[in-house]
Amino acid sequence: MDDYVCEHFGKAESYTIYDTETGELRILRNTSEHFGGVGHPPELIKSAGADVVICGGMGARAIAMFKSFGIKVYMGASGKVRDAIEQFRAGKLVEADEAMGCTNH
Numbered sequence: 001m002d003d004y005v006c007e008h009f010g011k012a013e014s015y016t017i018y019d020t021e022t023g024e025l026r027i028l029r030n031t032s033e034h035f036g037g038v039g040h041p042p043e044l045i046k047s048a049g050a051d052v053v054i055c056g057g058m059g060a061r062a063i064a065m066f067k068s069f070g071i072k073v074y075m076g077a078s079g080k081v082r083d084a085i086e087q088f089r090a091g092k093l094v095e096a097d098e099a100m101g102c103t104n105h
Helices: 041-047 060-069 081-089
Strands: 014-018 025-029 052-055 072-075
Touching (some): 014 081
Parallel strands (some): 052 072
Antiparallel strands (some): 014 025
16 A cells, blocks of 8 residues: 555556455556566456556556456546545546547557
């Protein structure tokens, strides 16, 4: 919960998976193509069972991929993971669509 939110989702070295119902927390390493692995970060997050992603920023393609998986993306988070969760709960983050994503890929 004390890790910082990465400004760009795809470049994060790891993702914090937090279950809002149980309070369970786990760290998922980014083993996607961005770090010499296979697949895309949204596929990795989908395999972890997430239904919401909270991030600072994200590319349009990743937003579209999450949308196709039925996973909602909320952008604009900053600070530590615990801060981002509170920002989400307080309704301070914006639900993203492809037009909001960066296109520098």
